[in-house]
Amino acid sequence: MVERAQTNAAKRAPARKTSGGSKAAGSARVLGASAGKKSTKGKGDKAQAKAPDAASAKPSDAQRKPKEAAEAKATKRSKGAGEPSAAKRKKATGSRGKLAGRRDELLGYFRKMYEIRRFEEESARGYAQGKIGGFLHLYIGQEAVGVGISAALEQEDYLFQSYRDHGVALARGMSANAAMAELYGKDTGCSRGLGGSMHFFDVANNFLGGYGIVGGQIPLAAGTAFKSKYTQDGRVTVCLFGDGATNIAGFHEALSLAGLWKLPVIFVCENNEYSMGTPMHRTSPVKDIADKGPGYGMEGVICEGHDVLQVKACMAEVVERARTGGGPTLVEMKTYRFRGHSISDPAKYRTDEEVKTRKAQDPLVVCRKHLAAAGVSDEELAAIEEEIEAVVQAAVAFAEDSEPAKVEVMENAVYAPLEA
Template identity: 60%
Template sequence: MAEETLDAESKAPLTRSSSELTHLADLYRQMFLIRRLEEEAARAYSTGKIGGFLHLYIGQEAVGVGAIAALKKDDYVITTYRDHGIAIAKGMSSRALMAELYGKVTGCSKGLGGSMHMFDKDHHMLGGYGIVGGHIPLAAGVAFASKYRNDGRVTLCFFGEGAVSIGGFHEGLSLAALWKLPIVFICENNEYSMGTPLSRSMSVEDVSMKALGYGIDRDRFFCEDVLEVERRIGEAVLRARETSMPTLVEVRTYRFRGHSMSDPAKYRTQAELDEHKGRDPVHRARADLKTRGFVEARVAELEASVEAEVADAVKFAEESAEPEAALLAETTYDGPFAS
């Protein structure tokens, strides 16, 4: 068994490389957890236990996990309706996520939000939003508050390349640049806004060029290695924290599933999908872990713990109660409606 090996590793001096290895293992665990949670969510969706829309993050996990790894605990995150992975990476529990998908009162938003609206105040996860681009000015407002109070926090704002053509993106970046707000705008360019490829939705191929018009810094890279995502986003986070200047970062990625569960993704070829799956950042992280000395037994143990966590989350969601109607009034207004 692996016990001897595990003991040997735990007794090893905490070198830079061993702490990096532990860190990579942590990031891999998060990515693997997100993937497994979403695979189970897709299964539950197909049996009608989850309703509405379900936009999966599968294929893009390394973007959210790597970016959020570059943050401090108190920093803020806000994203679109493709929000499960971001929420988990920011610290939301698997139970709260799965129960929300099931529409149960034990969900993060008491079953009132659903797949697209994952909020977790304790972890400074400011939610997923369903109107494309609408949350980008809102994110700038969160960063405005940080600057107003001088609290030293940074806001990460995620969106897809499909959001880059709508007004909210431009007004958000324009104001964040004008007022020098501590924010990082992360465009997860997964090549398709629903079924429309970037070549048919934008006049330029390089999304990061949009930063030029606002006079802010930009970065652009392929998401292959989660640690590289962390490092590159980390530079932008540092710029935001130390100089209160925003950055637009285009992270090129790919979603392995359709836009939502109802999308068979006929607008792309199997060969294209297979090519991207061959560069799966989750598999890459697993391989890197082993290359750097993480034994297979330890990886398997980590994955088993994820499987147990996912199974627990599903069981928890299945067994939880539905929200009562009394919740509707109290979540519509804070305090009495008529004072």
């Protein structure tokens, strides 16, 4: 399905304007879902508002109604040709049977998202206890993006992230032990205690790093994609960054080069609406980041980042295009962080009401709705939560018990040794 939205506001309206093939700015394609906004603005929201703590929120009966569930398969349909009506979309959504077939997949997503949520809560606690230092940027609220993206990638694909990197690293397969130990500054950490929160690395999972300078990782992603094109290795690169990064030169230069050379890279903007404390309307001349893509010869698409199924479906489509020589895409994930920019930010620049409203679309709650539609019981989820709790607590214990970062590692990790 191809839907086009003129503006952010239009995009949020249930009946989206559809149009023909123009890729002009202001008409970014919306990918991933037919899961009507209409339904998520219905009773579900109300019910969730009563239980804003998403980690423990159980979906209400209303939320579990099949019609509330998203059917998020990325369907490629001919552009402009008889777009499905709202009714048709509705019909395509909420099929218990369809989601039932994706039961295991959904459980996997839930498991990982819940692990990220609990990991981040524990890291906040470790910070408050003085066991974790430096900056700490939490992924709470954005879990569906990292998990949905990872689900659309092959093991050998490359991934870059900004400093808000814990969640994506875990989604990509890093162990909670290695992640927590890094935060604790231990030798067993994923970067041996040299990187810290902002610089997670996991070569085995092709997670090529968390980067602390806004936008600095974006040209690197063009570089790994250049290598993939150069060697025809069939890999794609995904590069994540925030909405603030789309104002810095690295973003523009990297997209310009990637568009020019048709590199197999997906640029994913996690638009959480705030560039630290400044709302996007005060930092960006356009309402949709996706509109910045066409200027660099690539399509810009918009995806609802709170729904892991929509993220997966959207990414699957653009990853396939990149892998088959169709070049790069700029994807804008509409998402939201529930905490401040970093742990030290009380986020006074937004209202409680706004946060409350957005928590109604907590990725975990949305996922629970899908799970309910797929016939998964609360008991099953409770058992998973218990398992994950053990994993996260074990990670904390592992981090506590690990050896401190080593002087000899620090001294030897400046220059790579000459190959023998």
